Amino acid sequence: MKSFWKNLTTALAAVGLFSAASAAELLNVSYDPTRELYKQVNEVFAAKWKAETGEDLTINQSHGGSGKQARSVIDGLEADVLTLALAYDIDEVGQKTGYFPADWQARLPDNSAPYTSTIVFVVRKGNPFGIKDWGDLTKSGIQVITPNPKTSGGARWNFLAAWAWALKQPGGSEDTAKAYIAELYKHVPVLDTGARGSTTTFAQRGIGDVFLSWENEAHLIQAEFGAGEFEIIVPSVSILAEPPVTLVDSIVDRHGTRAVAEAYLKFLYTPEAQEIVAKNFYRPRDQAVAAKYAAQFPAIPLVTIADFGGWSSAQQKFFADGGVFDQIYQPGQQ
Amino acid sequence: MSAVIRRRPFQTGIGTILFRIVLVLLALAFIGVVIALPLASVFVEAFRKGTDAFLDAVTEHDAWAAIKLTLIVAAIAVPLNLVFGLAAAWSIAKFEFRGKSLLITLIDLPFSVSPVVSGLIYVLLYGAHGWFGAELQAAGIKVVFSVTGIVLATIFVTFPFIARELIPLMQEQGTTEEEAALTLGASGWRTFWNVTLPNVKWGLLYGVLLCNARAMGEFGAVSVVSGHIRGLTNTMPLHVEILYNEYDFVGAFAVASLLAGLALVTLIAKSLLEWRYGGELAASRRH
Structure with missing residues (x-):
């Protein structure tokens, strides 16, 4: 005993x-x-x-x-x-x-x-849809993979980088940025809870045409799945994460x-x-x-979180309950 | 079913025979695609890089810790549910008392509650900001994000398996044998031990098998209370997910194949039980 x-x-x-x-x-x-x-x-x-x-x-x-x-x-x-x-x-x-x-x-x-780190795009071999910048993501038929900004940090950086690009466009304003973001999320077929889940969705399960990714995760995908399978696209502007x-x-x-x-x-x-x-x-x-x-590490013009007034105001405005993300995101709309 | 009804539609015509063959083929194809192929693929993936890679993956530190944790959790949860299930089934089947149907409903509760909720209730009760969080912290007791929480969640989820298996069986058998034993002067304890228990032993074993399979395979509830600390609070199903997310497919499928192996052993043991003691077990199916 x-x-x-x-x-x-x-x-x-x-x-x-x-x-x-x-x-x-x-x-x-x-x-x-x-x-x-x-x-x-x-x-x-x-x-x-x-x-x-x-x-x-x-x-x-x-x-x-x-x-x-x-x-x-x-x-x-x-x-x-x-x-x-x-x-x-x-x-x-x-x-x-x-x-x-x-x-x-x-x-x-x-x-x-x-x-x-920063946010870059990952596309499939040969970049079949000719994706070059944020504006190409909302072309008809393109599916974008990004995680859920409510639970994922990377997803919030993705969101803010897209917002920053839209603001910088000629005639860009809060309203055009909001319209662009709303359109962008209509192209997202699935929101995973974390960046790694999204990577698996895109690279392993083969869903989507563009993956908005941490730069480090993008390189990891290339290393894991072979450099020829995926290409990294550097947009005209991104965010310093x-x-x-x-x-x-x-x-x-x-x-x-x-x-x-x-x-x-x-x-x-x-x-x-x-x-x-x-x-x-x-x-x-x-x-x-x-x-x-x-x-x-290619040189990309990077906005910072300070451009959004720091994290607590960005969180409040965009990701809190009833914030911009809640206003624009309706699951299943294409 | 009487023969009169059956004879007509199935006896005549080559069309009917063809129709039957097509139906059988369809069923087989369905079983192949939905059950057999995925199961086979688990083993194929697990051994894709050979036996050595499989053994390495299974004996790797974190995987080994996950296997041990899973066994320990099952070793605690299953005996507790065994004692509880027997006691509950015995009192429900052999005695009349107030609130009996309420008790049956409560026993069934874990079946109808989503596993995620089963996990969250423990976080709400025993988490740092839960109802008892402050007291537990003051006493230095960790419940959620530790082995204790995983055991609690597993017990909750597997709670009904044994009781649910035994209740109909015991009800079917009635109380006459026990009454005879008591009339002949046996004590209550002896009656239970020598009369009731032998009568339900195969049903009990069957319940234990099912309970054990679920205890080792539970994902949702355990995922909520685990905290996902590698090598400490990951059970096998959680470890499979982690390995998969890290592109370690051989590792993920190697650990998954152990779980699948467990399922197969359970299935074979269950079939053996049904084949050998079919009559007794069928009693519990009729309800």
């Missing part, structure tokens, strides 16, 4: 009901397309941490649509660090839980975004992981991590690394 209990305890410990004492553990709650990035970053950082402190470090990952992940943390998923797709989702966690101060974004360099990171103070203090979590986030800014960032097709912040990989 004794050995039975011993076995049971061991089995439970194995799945993490009881965490081992000598080793540190971190939970990084992140958004959809960063799976490959953090897999590599975690490996390097854990080895570094072991060499510096002698402590075994396990970094656990949870991935999903950025808004959905924020919701989970609010509901009690104990993230030591948050690495989400946009500042608003982290703001939301801070406001609803009080886990960290409101000025979290000033605590690390570059608005707490150690890497940036800054996916930020933060320490979750209350949780790290509860777990006793503040030191390692801080070191982990700082590590993201080191040249070593920035190399990994660039290799995964995120745009690095480090000048030297950025120069080294300049060839893979």
Whole structure:
């Protein structure tokens, strides 16, 4: 009987009901397309941490649509660090839980975004519909794949980039932008909850003609499915997406992981991590690394979230209940 | 059905025979396309890159953790539902009491509730901002986004399987044997153990099989309360989705094939039970 209990305890410990004492553990709650990035970053950082402190470090990952992940943390998923797709989702966690101060974004360099990305188009081999810019997306018969802006961070960047383009057109105004966006979403046959779901819809299931994608995800598609299968189209204007990171103070203090979590986030800014960032097709912040990989990141005129008055006003205007997205989006209309 | 009605329409004409053949072929084609082909494709995909790739995928750290977690969850949920199901079926079938139909309705509830809702109710109750969130946090107990939450959600979803299997069977058998045992001086406990239980053992086993299959295969409810932490709170169905989304198709289908294998074993065991103890089990079908 004794050995039975011993076995049971061991089995439970194995799945993490009881965490081992000598080793540190971190939970990084992140958004959809960063799976490959953090897999590599975690490996390097854990080895570094072991060499510096002698402590075994396990970094656990949870991935999903950025808004959905924020919701989970609010509901009690104990993230030591948050690495989400946009500042608003982290703001939301801070406001609803009080886990960290409101000025979290000033605590690390570059608005707490150690890497940036932008939104590009992915089309099928040979670009059969001649898609070149945002205006081509609303041609008749074109199907556009983008996730749901209510749950996905990438989808909100997509939306804002399209809006910015429409405003910049001759005679562009709020009204023409709204009309363009309404037309654009009539061309969207399916809204997945996260960017990765949309990637699968477009690349694996073969639905749609154009995929509005994170730049890094677009390169990943090419790498996974063969460069010949898909082409990346760079539009005339896009948006500077800054996916930020933060320490979750209350949780790290509860777990006793503040030191390692801080070191982990700082590590993201080191040249070593920035190399990994660039290799995964995120745009690095480090000048030297950025120069080294300049060839893979075309220069695009980029608007920023500041042009929309910051995330809280953009969220309020476009994505909150009753906002522009709710006004223009009626599922199933073609 | 009486022979008089059956004889006429089916006996004559080559057209009728052709019609029958076409119907049979249609049915077979339908089964092939909807059931057999997808099932076969799971195994084909799983072994696409050979046995070594399959074994690597199944023994990989996160996959192995998912398999262990799934087994542990089933090992907790199924016995609890077994005890509950037996007790509920016994009291419902053998005794009369107030509120009996309410109890039956409650037992059926998880069947009619969407699995997503089954998961969300636990988040609403035990989440950080749920009804009991603050108290649980103060006590340092984690329910949602941990193994506890997954076990709770699984128990909820698989709650009716055993009870629902046993209730009609026990009702069919009536109470005469138990009454005889009691008249002869057996205690209530002994009557249950020596008379009631042996009478329903095959139905019980059948219920356990179904309950276990669902406990291991549940996706929706578990997905809501899991938090999707790799290697910690992913069960096999959740891990399959993650691997698929990471373009690791061999891995996804390798883990999926284990689940499909489980389904096949369940199916074979179920057929064996039906073949061997068909009469007893049929009693529970008639309701």
